[in-house]
Amino acid sequence: MRRYIHLYRVFATQFLKSLVQSKVDFVIGLLGFFLSQMFGIVFLALVFKQIPSLNGWTFNQLVFIYGFAQIPRGIDHFLTDNIWMLAMRYVIRGEFDRFLLRPINPFFQLICDKFQADALGELIVGFALVVFSVANHTVRVTPxxxxxxxxxxxxxxxIYTAVKLFFASLAFWIKDSIAILQLAYGTSDFAKYPISIYSKPIRIIMTYLIPFAFVAFFPASYFLTGKNVLTTIGAEVLIAGIVWIIAYAVFRKGLTVYESAGN
Incomplete structure (x- = not known):
């Protein structure tokens, strides 16, 4: 464990050095993600100019759910965004070979190979909206x-990481799983809003098949109501553990069938 902590610090240091060398790219990417998330809030504001509530949810409550959803997504985006490369190119081009030649866990190398600084835009928006909700007494602040x-x-x-890893790992069998991963991960946009506003098929998918409902709506409902901590936060932690075990098992199985590309 100490060795991996040291190695992670080394990878992070190298990333910071590269970030310093491309300040303009970093600022543009950060601004782009920040604006894309703020447009979602503008859309909500326009909707609530026409209606007083959405399926019983007020504007301030939806702002909290929207902002709360950005925090775990931003963390995942910043730390494990390189998993997309597994689905897109590492397997089909044989570039995954280098992760197998080093005496280090392949998954650890995969996520350390690149950090996504643009995700800070998501985190800034998420924390800002949560602070806004606290200031408006939408949620209570207690230890x-x-x-x-x-x-x-x-x-x-x-949960975000596990979903990405599961669908990206399918590339070990089908060589290129980016289309499937994009389709599955795209459903996370539904998590920014209360799951109760969707039709039953979407609720089933978001709860039981691709459990993005557990990254925002269920835990956010606890902070909004202060009730049912076991069926909200507790369920989220349980689901996170289950989907991670499944996703990592698929990844490990995929390593056994990986075939390097020819030339």
Missing amino acids: INIILLVVSALAGAL
Whole structure:
């Protein structure tokens, strides 16, 4: 464990050095993600100019859910965005070979190969909207709620990572799984809003098949109501553990069938 912590620090240091060399690219990417997330809030504001509530949810409540959803997504985006490359090119081009030649866990190398600084835009928006909700007394700030928010954000990030890893790992069998991954990960946009506003098929997909409902709506409902901590935060942590075990098992199985590309 100490060795991996040291190696992670080395990878992070190299990333920071590369970031310093491309300041303009970093600022543009950060601004792009920031604006794309803010457009979602503008859309909500325009909708609520016409209606007083959405399926019983007020504007301030939806702002909190929207902002809360950005935090685990931003954490996942920043730390594990390179998983997309597994689905897109590492297998089909044989570039995954280099991860197997080093005496280091292949998954650890995969996520450390690149960090995504643009994700800071998502995190800024997410924290800003949560602070806005606190200032408007939409949610209460207590020591236990702060602890649960941290636990929930980390569990939610693990769900995002597990979903990405599961569908990206299919590339070990089909060589290029980017289309499937994009389709599955795209459903996470539904997590920015209350799951109760969707039709039953979408609720089933978001809850039981691709459990993005557990990264925002269910835990956010606890912070909004202060009720059912076991069936919200507790369920999120349980689901995070289950989907991670499944996803990592598929990844490990995929390593056994990986075939390097020819030339």
